[in-house]
Amino acid sequence: MMKAGLLRQGLVFPTRPRSSCALRHARQVARAAGGSDNGKSGAGAAVLGKSQKEGNELTGPNYVTVDRNLAMELVRVTEAAALAGGSWLGKGDKNAADQAAVDMMRKVLSTVQMNGIVVIGEGEKDEAPMLYCGEQIGTGQEPLVDIAVDPLDGTTLVSQGRNGAISVIAMAERGALFDPGPCMYMEKLAVGPEVNPHMVSLLYPVERNIKAVAVALNKPVRDVTVCILDRPRHAEIIAQCRQAGARIRLLSDGDVAGAIETAKQGSPVDLMLGIGGTPEGVIAAAALKCMGGSLQGRLWPRNDEERRKAEAAGLDISAILYQDDLCKGEQVFFAATGVSDGDLLRGVRYYSGGASTNSIVMRASSGTVRMIETQHKWAKPSITNIDNLN
Template sequence: MNKDMVLLRAVEMAAIASYKYIGKKDKNALDGAAVEAMKVMLGKNIGIKLRVVNGEGELDNAPMFYYGQILGDVDNPHAPTLDMSVDPVEGTNPAAYNFAGSIATIAVSREGTMKQFPEMYMEKLFISPSLAGMVDFQEPLPKIVKGLQKKLQKKTLKAIILDKPRHEKIVKELDNLGVIVRLIKDGDVLGAIDVVNGEADFVYGVGGAPEAVLMASLAIASGAEMSARLVPYQEVWLDESETKERQDLEEKWLAKQTNLQWTTLMMAPDLVNDPRTRFFAAGITAGGTLKPIDYLNGKFYINTFMASHGIVRNLTTTYDVSQINNLKPEVKYLFDKYHR
């Protein structure tokens, strides 16, 4: 089976399985449904093995894909192995409470080419493919913006920023520069998809480090650019009860890394060292250019997105439950279990 279709169907079925729990305020049930759907779709006889490099769920005890887990044709010595970063529901809170900001997403690359990160924070700047080559990522964001405004001879750049207290200062600075800012509650991977689709010029924020690998895959696959720096937990949560413990864990992890410090600027190829990396996503509650999943008259309608080799595809997929049930037993199992 074509591996792109396998991976695309996996994110689609994760969206379909999670549909049952949208708005039900149960993040773990929603995430569990999406995880099971992906595991079922990425089972045997898909022609590849998938090694999880970045999964999800370690901090909040959610159902999870864990580092080093092997999926796919695990018993087939001839099946090639790919690295995989995966988030069955990127944005569990938006999905659980039914507001914009959640997708199912997977990125793959050649074995040994993806960087693994624990649940840490990272400052990320993701630049549109149309602006590739115009940015010195060593500069602070306001200076980057001024440089782009000068080169493009326009002030009204469009930015997507995570709506967090830690970003209030930069939002004010961008506003003073004339940048049109769209604030999002969650989902900087979804924001990066919007940037690739021309909805904005860049997305910026301090968010999860594992998600940076997904964004790096998207950047490489679409012709965009991005930079990233690790951010200590105490800079985001100074007075939380777990800050000292998290700080100690982060320092121990960082001490084991080669050529990586808090100040290290990483570009997309530092996170995913494979120009043939592939990125896949399906809308759950989505938002922007990627629309939410819908169900009507026995059919699921899903907005999906994929990028590879500089080719970007935005697709609308229809699953007719009655027809699929007759063809795919694993899909019938998921439809029966997670029918809303």
């Protein structure tokens, strides 16, 4: 009686029901039978699902079915690549920097529980020994996913010791990411979530797009900032932006960060235009999917041979590729880590016995965008630790 009275007053907690032990046992049985904790597939999962229901009635919320946030696992991948690639900053060897980043990204990706296919990678199988298009990556277990990687977006930036280099990766459910085939370049237009994607188009004149962005953001055209890769091929676009009265921010390299800046809160960039890498375009589309922004693209063959290969692959080089053409679905994850300092992310900082990294992590289904600061200690066991920095 006394215990019952104390229980009503909240001074004594009831013991956990013994049925929760059955739930724990069911999980063990499910794992042994080849099922997963998420209770979505396999015979073992069916057993787990039944016990979950019994356990929930007595133990509260069912946290077992919470989806894995794979972006939190992917950030370890970009951190490792950034740590390795960043060690070559300013040393004048972009190939060595890129290879170091590729090696570490591949090493860490192989430990992630997934059955991944590289859709955007380092080239065809005969061109790249690691992270080539079509390579299977991960542990081989579910989920089935597409992977797009750029271990070092801005290899020249790193070799020259300049700002703006990042390591990036995007993941989506199988078949969700656009495969550009032989077309390595595309026209791009990126805007943030405040701009209705139907109000801008690669089919419209530059001035019309700038005015549409100005209206959407409730600012005069003179205050709209357009970011463009600093390339001779963009001379006409730059001239049209200036004629319209917009401000311009030129990027020396790496337009993935430029696309993300259009959707980042507090960023001065409102619109991204120009021709850049198709792989980077798909990766940027995944990031903007998570942030609520949008990216349009149109394939831009560099020569007749690339045009013929694209047509042979069944690609329509005249078609506008919209956000969902480039990256569809809601199970989209993105992670990036700064290699050298930039507007989006701070670069790697090395110190005696370790380093620090600055990353951004996103998830489309929840819309969450996280900024992560990580301290890495070489003396501690971690797969992201790197050796032979020099």
